Amino acid sequence: MPAAGFILEKIKQGEALKKAFEINRAEITDIIKDSGLKGRGGAGFPTGLKMYLCGAAADTVKYVVCNADEGEPGTFKDRVILETIPEKVFEGMTITAYVIGSREGIVYLRGEYAYLKSELENVLKEMRKNNMLGENILGKGFSFDIRIALGAGAYVCGEETALIESLEGKRGEAKNKPPFPVSSGLFGHPTLVSNVETFCNIPHIVDKGSLWFKNMGSGKSTGTKLISVSGDVKKPGVYEITFGMKVKDLLKLAGAEETKAVDIGGASGIIIPELQFEREISFEDIPTGGSIIVFDKTRKMADIMENFMEFFLDESCGQCTPCREGTKYFVDAVEKIKNRKITEQDLKNLRDISDCMKITSKCGLGQASTNAFISILDNFKDELLS
Amino acid sequence: MTVLSKISKKEIINELDNILSGVSLDRGNLLCVLESLVGKFGYLNDTMAVEVGRRFSMDPNEVYSVASFYAFLPVKKSGKYKIRVCRTISCKLKNADGIVKAIEEEIGVKFGNTTKDMRFTLERANCLGMCDKAPAMLINDKVYTELTPEKAKEIIKSYKNK
Ligand SMILES: Cc1cc2nc3c(=O)[nH]c(=O)nc-3n(C[C@H](O)[C@H](O)[C@H](O)COP(=O)(O)O)c2cc1C
Ligand code: SF4
Ligand code: FES
Numbered sequence: 160m161p162a163a164g165f166i167l168e169k170i171k172q173g174e175a176l177k178k179a180f181e182i183n184r185a186e187i188t189d190i191i192k193d194s195g196l197k198g199r200g201g202a203g204f205p206t207g208l209k210m211y212l213c214g215a216a217a218d219t220v221k222y223v224v225c226n227a228d229e230g231e232p233g234t235f236k237d238r239v240i241l242e243t244i245p246e247k248v249f250e251g252m253t254i255t256a257y258v259i260g261s262r263e264g265i266v267y268l269r270g271e272y273a274y275l276k277s278e279l280e281n282v283l284k285e286m287r288k289n290n291m292l293g294e295n296i297l298g299k300g301f302s303f304d305i306r307i308a309l310g311a312g313a314y315v316c317g318e319e320t321a322l323i324e325s326l327e328g329k330r331g332e333a334k335n336k337p338p339f340p341v342s343s344g345l346f347g348h349p350t351l352v353s354n355v356e357t358f359c360n361i362p363h364i365v366d367k368g369s370l371w372f373k374n375m376g377s378g379k380s381t382g383t384k385l386i387s388v389s390g391d392v393k394k395p396g397v398y399e400i401t402f403g404m405k406v407k408d409l410l411k412l413a414g415a416e417e418t419k420a421v422d423i424g425g426a427s428g429i430i431i432p433e434l435q436f437e438r439e440i441s442f443e444d445i446p447t448g449g450s451i452i453v454f455d456k457t458r459k460m461a462d463i464m465e466n467f468m469e470f471f472l473d474e475s476c477g478q479c480t481p482c483r484e485g486t487k488y489f490v491d492a493v494e495k496i497k498n499r500k501i502t503e504q505d506l507k508n509l510r511d512i513s514d515c516m517k518i519t520s521k522c523g524l525g526q527a528s529t530n531a532f533i534s535i536l537d538n539f540k541d542e543l544l545s
Numbered sequence: 546m547t548v549l550s551k552i553s554k555k556e557i558i559n560e561l562d563n564i565l566s567g568v569s570l571d572r573g574n575l576l577c578v579l580e581s582l583v584g585k586f587g588y589l590n591d592t593m594a595v596e597v598g599r600r601f602s603m604d605p606n607e608v609y610s611v612a613s614f615y616a617f618l619p620v621k622k623s624g625k626y627k628i629r630v631c632r633t634i635s636c637k638l639k640n641a642d643g644i645v646k647a648i649e650e651e652i653g654v655k656f657g658n659t660t661k662d663m664r665f666t667l668e669r670a671n672c673l674g675m676c677d678k679a680p681a682m683l684i685n686d687k688v689y690t691e692l693t694p695e696k697a698k699e700i701i702k703s704y705k706n707k
Contacts, residue, residue, distance in 0.1 A: 232633045232672040270580075270617045271673045273686040309580055312616030314671060328575030330614035346573075389635040389676035396677050422634075425672075452635055452676070466634045470671055476614075 175362035194369035195381035200354030201448030213341040214259040216349035221261040228317035231425035233450030236385035237355040251358030264305040314474040333522035377403030380441035391455035407436040425450035427527035429534040471528040482525025588623040624666035635676035647694035
């Protein structure tokens with residue numbers, strides 16, 4: 160596996176932006192589309208298509224929003240990006256704004272990262288001074304600026320419609336889609352919401368071209384992915400991998416030993432046993448927003464279930480019944496498991512309720528809240544019932 | 546910020562004037578204003594909801610409704626320093642429970658409570674995005690990582706005279 164490593168590297172600031180100004184907007188959209196870049200926040204929507212849709216929306220006011228809410232348990236790669244190369248994120252946002260015709264960008268920074276805010280604002284100031292932001296950027300007649308908005312400790316605000324509600328000064332409750340933010344987002348205007356890491360890819364692709372990008376990765380998963388590794392490993396931290404890397408190879412990199420199970424995708428993700436460590440990290444096999452948590456042989460699966468279900472019970476915004484009541488039901492079920500009181504019939508009921516929550520919850524929080532539980536049930540049933 | 550058991554209306558109005566001198570009265574700025582009030586007073590009370598509502602032309606109940614949604618906008622009395630210990634899985638694996646116990650001992654109140662002198666509130670938090678340096682906690686905006694029970698106690702001590 161060749162070391163990919165470009166996301167966290169410094170670039171010569173403004174090069175990609177200058178290049179973008181020389182190309183017409185439709186062409187940049189095509190380059191991003193052709194690169195196959197997909198959203199790095201978890202859902203994996205094609206970024207080029209999002210740019211196209213938002214660019215095509217007829218409105219004089221449009222917004223570019225960077226989703227820095229990073230609340231998925233086990234994920235910290237956006238923090239590391241914002242600590243090391245925030246200017247690249249801002250440049251990616253600026254190129255995006257140029258393409259879709261936006262004058263205002265907002266970074267929605269989770270409240271837990273408030274300590275980063277003043278440093279980020281310094282970087283923005285510096286960019287304004289260098290005419291990389293503000294009026295008439297680089298003398299090319301395009302104006303755009305970025306501000307930082309602080310979240311206030313709500314995981315669901317990472318969901319794009321909830322995030323927009325929060326930016327409007329409301330309770331961060333998710334909304335039904337459609338309409339999608341690209342057509343009706345912040346204050347009713349077309350809004351492109353993307354993840355921190357997604358924006359980081361854009362300057363590189365504009366600079367080096369889509370072919371360069373497509374040559375990395377596997378199948379429909381092009382490029383690289385930052386993975387946050389934590390838990391029972393010797394070397395926790397952020398790893399940049401090319402898509403298609405096997406779970407077992409990543410475990411080796413991070414110094415995992417005596418591994419019993421691996422969580423991929425955080426509390427919303429799945430938990431796999433050793434037998435599946437041959438599987439690949441990619442949109443086709445196991446997708447992830449970037450969280451990998453490793454559990455060694457001393458860990459009990461019921462404890463992991465409990466921790467994740469309590470997380471969702473805590474973070475459910477409570478507007479839909481299946482999610483609000485379902486998460487409580489699952490917390491109680493874990494209690495039953497721990498007390499050795501769970502029956503086969505209970506487990507069957509839980510699967511039905513999980514299916515119901517998937518279909519009827521309004522947003523991804525409720526829909527994904529039982530993933531970890533069900534995958535533990537699928538893969539470690541004997542332990543749970545013993 | 547001072548430790549306040551009672552906040553006068555005058556103080557609130559002065560602070561609000563202060564905050565609003567740099568921020569326009571767009572609804573989109575509501576969270577930012579509430580965050581600033583919490584930064585100053587530690588929590589939001591009825592008078593603040595009324596005064597903020599007056600400025601933003603909103604019903605105080607709606608201000609309350611928005612604030613009560615967010616974990617970091619407390620709407621009941623809360624200490625000057627909010628200690629938020631991460632209890633999500635990666636921290637749990639690295640003895641987050643032991644950290645909580647050490648802090649409980651050090652400040653003399655249990656999880657979810659505020660010390661009598663209104664200095665500390667001990668809360669649990671979900672993943673703080675510091676899992677590579679678990680276990681982690683926040684004290685107001687400041688992050689502390691790679692904690693041990695001893696280290697946590699030392700940190701808390703350093704806040705006792707601040
Ligand atoms: C409950 C929930 C939480 C989410 N949290 C985040 C987050 O913290 N960061 C993020 O980029 N996307 C998050 N998402 C996904 C966003 O809704 C959205 O798809 C994403 O920001 C789009 O950016 P991308 O296309 O670059 O991935 C979350 C989704 C759900 C359902
Ligand atoms: S699924 Fe859960 S978090 Fe999402 S809108 Fe419904 S209640 Fe809120
Ligand atoms: S689990 Fe504690 S910081 Fe992520």
